[in-house]
Amino acid sequence: MLHYLSGGAWDPHDVNAVAATCESSIQFWDLRTMKKANSIEHSHVRCANYDTKKKHILVTAEDESGICIWDLRMSKVPIQELPGHTHWTWAVTCNPEHDGLILSAGTDSTVNLWLASTSRSDKLTSDSPVESRSQQFDPLLNSYSDYEDSVYGLAWSSREPWIFASLSYDGRVVVESIKPILSRK
């Protein structure tokens, strides 16, 4: 018995796999067998997006907890959790070229650009309790707040990997380039 299916995403690495977001879980279906292959039980996932560079990496946006990065091979605990937005995180999308660059749109009228490490080993070393003298790696690169209302739509350009477009509720479309941020980093 399926609950509300609210969204889905094709796996770019496997033609036969598709992910579907339900009320309280993400389900993975295999189209050859037409059966559910896997599922992640978590809170309300609003949007899921596969990482186009690395296999088995999925990025999800959730209402309350922000952004989770999952490794589908170890699907109990997310690899990394990013704070997301002050309110709900509505959409999340991975940059097709640059590994680890994630854009997220939220109902707090901002679009955030994150740099996340998508492998488990990176995560462990960066989270080891170090003295605060060394700067903790801040995943938030930039926050775009040109919007007046919630941002609901987000997409990377397929031609230029540094350009993205975002759509907010009041009809405003903002096209931005993240090159200046990257050069600063």
Next chain:
Amino acid sequence: MGTDDVPLDDKAKRMRDLLSSFYSPDPSTTSDASSKYATLDAINTASFDPDQYMNLLVQKSNLEGLLQRHVEMAAEIKNLDTDLQMLVYENYNKFISATDAIKRMKSNIVGMETNMEQLLDKIMSVQSRSDGVNTSLFEKREHIEKLHRTRNLLRKVQFIYDLPARLGKCIKSESYADAVRFYTGAMPIFKAYGDTSFQDCKRASEEAVAMVVKNLQGKLFSDSESIQARAEAAVLLKQLDFPVETLKAKLLEKLEQSLGDVQLKPEDLDSVSVESNDASKQGADSDSVPVTAHEASVREFAEAIRAYRVIFPDSEMQLIKLAQDLIRKHLETTEQHVKKRTSSANLLSVLRIIWRDVLLMDDVLHEAVLPDFSLEAAQIAVKEYIISTFSHLLQDISEAVMKVNSRPKDEVEEYSLQAALEASKKAVLQGSMDVLLDFRHLLEDDDLGLVVKLRDLVIDWVQEGFHDFFRSLDQRFQMLSGRNNSLSHDPNLTEGSHSDKVLPGLVLVLAQLSIFIEQTVIPRITEEIAASFSGGGVRGYENGPAFVPGVICRIFHSAGEKLLHHYNKMRTQRISILLRKRFTTPNWIKHKEPREVHMFVDLFLQELEVIGKEAKQILPQGHLRKHRRSDSNGSTTSSRSNPLRDDKMSKSNTQRARSQLLETHLAKLFKQKVEIFTKVEFTQESVVTTIVKLCLKSLQEFVRLQTFNRSGFQQIQLDIQFLRTPLKETAEDEAAIDFLLDEVIVAASERCLDPIPLEPPILDKLIQAKLAKSK
């Protein structure tokens, strides 16, 4: 001319040649040189031919030369003569004296021969006489010697026969040295003849010797004898071929066992009271009894060691090991003891006891280097004590904080959070101060040599201890609030541990506690540490002080903020579940006319009340209150939502939408943007306002996901209007609340097929009805 330049060396040469020719005539050497050359120098050679010489001379020189030569020659001849004479006289003198000497010798010896002959005769006669005497006495002498030997033998036999009796006498008179001497003297004979001739003797003496051995053993074992006597006994036993090693082993074993009496028992440690060095505390006699008993047994032990050193000179290693074992066991007991809760005074007195024992035994056994050994072990004990004190403090604080979870039912629920907060604040501050005071006692004790040496290390440990303690306190807070998922990738840690078991109140308490620690506790502790524990640390200047207040403050500041955010999140999540249910259950397309205000507002307001109560208990008040605006009614006056008023039934939907959009855009240009998502502060109002704002935003988002018919839209309008007053009372930022509420209505109207709002009178009537019902 060759002959003129002869003067000095020619004369010397002539002298030499004369002498050599006289004493060792060897014409061959001298003549060979100048035989060939017929020169005027040939006058000195053996092959001198006068005629030839004269011929040569005449040939070579003139008349004057010849005359000169003649004069020279005469002079030389005279000289030679005198020299010759001198030589002869000298030798002649010698010869004369030699002859005289020989004459004298001869005269001396003349009488010698006769004397010698006489002597020879006399001696011959003496010899003959003594031979005669010897032969006459020979037999007698032999006889005497035989008798002598027999006597000796008999004496020995007698000795051996007397041996048992003698041994017995020695045993009685306790002169064991003699006994041993006698016995060892008789040993060879026993070995040789023990089985045949002297059986009885041997047996008896062996019995006696056994008794001696027993006595000696007894002496060795008894502690009451003097050390010298026992040493002697050991030496004697060794002479008797008694295996002294086993005795030694036995004695050392006994000593080891007596270690058990000497050890400090944990019960004793508990009862060790704060004892000052002056022993004039009569009241504390009962407590000091176990201490003095211990001291007495340690003294005995030390004495025993001294004795054994003298008795068994080669047993030092084992004794050292025993002493070290004793100290080690003492310190292990201490380590166990400090794991329980004790005070530093207790630790100090225990260390004092141990140090006294060490000094006692150091007198006796210098080679064990007990002071250094005990210093190392004491370091460990003191460090353990410091660490365990800190962990106890951590435990106390955790318990105080966890009191939030346990609410006794008959107590007033309102103030439990506040009580818990106060209790935990006190635990932190007071606890830290007490711990510091305790440690200061450790430092101030000047008498105990052990502690004085450790002072620098103690300072470092205390500072490091505080640093680590605060870090672990922070981690404990994280764990208690259920937010440690970032630190552990343990798959066993399910997500359910987030918010189900952890009370939001607890999180808020922890947040406020973190800020309290950052603002109050750390400065106090820094002061205290600077006062008592600064300087003299072992860490070099490059490493900096071990306790860095800045780092800790930063940690707790960020922890406090994170916990506050977490609390907000938890509360908002609860409310949004409620809201979600409200908006996803009914069928909004086919909604009925609004009869009354929906009950979700009650639940919503209830939740807000709970939050308000919690915040009031824990957080301080904010600064200023914004003055209220006048109430507005259902159809709002804010320009943003103006389009609602203007909707005419005549316009088509798209036209209406377009005009609405244009107007909203225009309105936005002239209106000041209302900040919804502001930073949350540590005040009651700020927390409540933030939560309300977030919930209203969620409400708006939920509304945007649904499609309404007219009645549905009106229901929304009614609910929002009802919420307007209470929300503005609870929250601080009225402009934002108004704005958000209006946004909800706008969103609903944009999603509505037929957005015709309720008339204000109907609105008011329904709201009054609800208010009347809830009273």
